Amino acid sequence: MTPSILLQYILPHRxxxxxxxxxxxxxxxxxxxxxxxxxxxxxxxDLSEAAESDINAYPHFxxxxxxxxxxxxxxxxxxxxxxxxxxxxxxxxxxxxxxxRIFQAxxxxxxxxxxxxxxxxxxxxxDGQFITVYLSPRDYHRVHMPMTGTLVSTTHVPGRIxxxxxxxxxxxxxxxxxxxxxxxxxxxxxxxxxxxxVGALLVSSVSTVWGDLEIPPYASALKRHDYPGxxxxxxxxxxxxxxxxxxxxxxxxxxxxxxxxxxxxxxQAVRVRQVIGSIGSPAAG
Numbered sequence: 001m002t003p004s005i006l007l008q009y010i011l012p013h014r015x016x017x018x019x020x021x022x023x024x025x026x027x028x029x030x031x032x033x034x035x036x037x038x039x040x041x042x043x044x045x046d047l048s049e050a051a052e053s054d055i056n057a058y059p060h061f062x063x064x065x066x067x068x069x070x071x072x073x074x075x076x077x078x079x080x081x082x083x084x085x086x087x088x089x090x091x092x093x094x095x096x097x098x099x100x101r102i103f104q105a106x107x108x109x110x111x112x113x114x115x116x117x118x119x120x121x122x123x124x125x126x127d128g129q130f131i132t133v134y135l136s137p138r139d140y141h142r143v144h145m146p147m148t149g150t151l152v153s154t155t156h157v158p159g160r161i162x163x164x165x166x167x168x169x170x171x172x173x174x175x176x177x178x179x180x181x182x183x184x185x186x187x188x189x190x191x192x193x194x195x196x197x198v199g200a201l202l203v204s205s206v207s208t209v210w211g212d213l214e215i216p217p218y219a220s221a222l223k224r225h226d227y228p229g230x231x232x233x234x235x236x237x238x239x240x241x242x243x244x245x246x247x248x249x250x251x252x253x254x255x256x257x258x259x260x261x262x263x264x265x266x267x268q269a270v271r272v273r274q275v276i277g278s279i280g281s282p283a284a285g
Contacts, residue, residue, distance in 0.1 A: 203245030
């Protein structure tokens with residue numbers, strides 16, 4: 001184990017993340033403008049598609065980080081059968097879930113039950129498909145619906161907050177099933193599907209359009225929230241949440257169900273609402 005990976009196990013993850021949470025919401029102009037300029041320069045952030053391109057207009061760094069796009073910047077395919085990418089970023093992995101096991105990287109894998117924090121909820125995905133998208137600091141950090149669905153429940157799964165950079169993904173066993181995360185369960189015309197927002201070191205804050213700030217607070221036990229009869233329906237391509245600082249989103253698809261494009265490859269750059277597969281025919285019954 002390299003020193004950098006060993007350090008991942010030693011660092012006080014939640015304490016450091018709390019510091020970053022408050023530091024990125026400090027409204028003192030010299031501070032927030034310095035942070036924005038540093039990130040923009042270091043990661044070559046493209047502000048040409050942002051609804052607000054003037055960095056001085058953002059009240060704090062997190063407002064910049066979760067910036068909206070200009071109207072029409074990421075148009076969705078007119079094909080109602082198109083399965084859409086949930087976020088800007090790079091594909092970490094995608095493909096078939098084999099017997100409930102999801103490939104992470106280089107011999108690392110984890111189970112759908114571990115990821116969802118619920119063995120029963122994982123049953124529809126035992127032989128389904130998944131896509132894992134990593135969002136870097138330069139990316140647009142809002143997460144959108146891959147297809148239309150009605151919110152059934154969310155589960156806040158407690159855990160560590162390891163880095164989700166490639167070296168950590170390749171080295172830390174079951175990383176995505178160990179990090180603090182918010183699991184969002186939806187029911188669509190084509191069956192169930194799950195969108196999992198995974199936290200990361202220093203950048204573990206998650207918000208949703210229906211519940212606002214979900215993480216923090218950090219959890220000490222599983223926290224499930226059901227939405228019976230509330231009819232929280234989000235259309236394909238709608239925003240569902242955002243990372244207040246970035247991380248990783250994982251979509252689980254059932255079998256039979258929507259299918260991912262077989263040409264998707266690790267490290268491939270993707271953009272939100274990009275076509276990544278086909279939804280297919282509605283589920284029977």
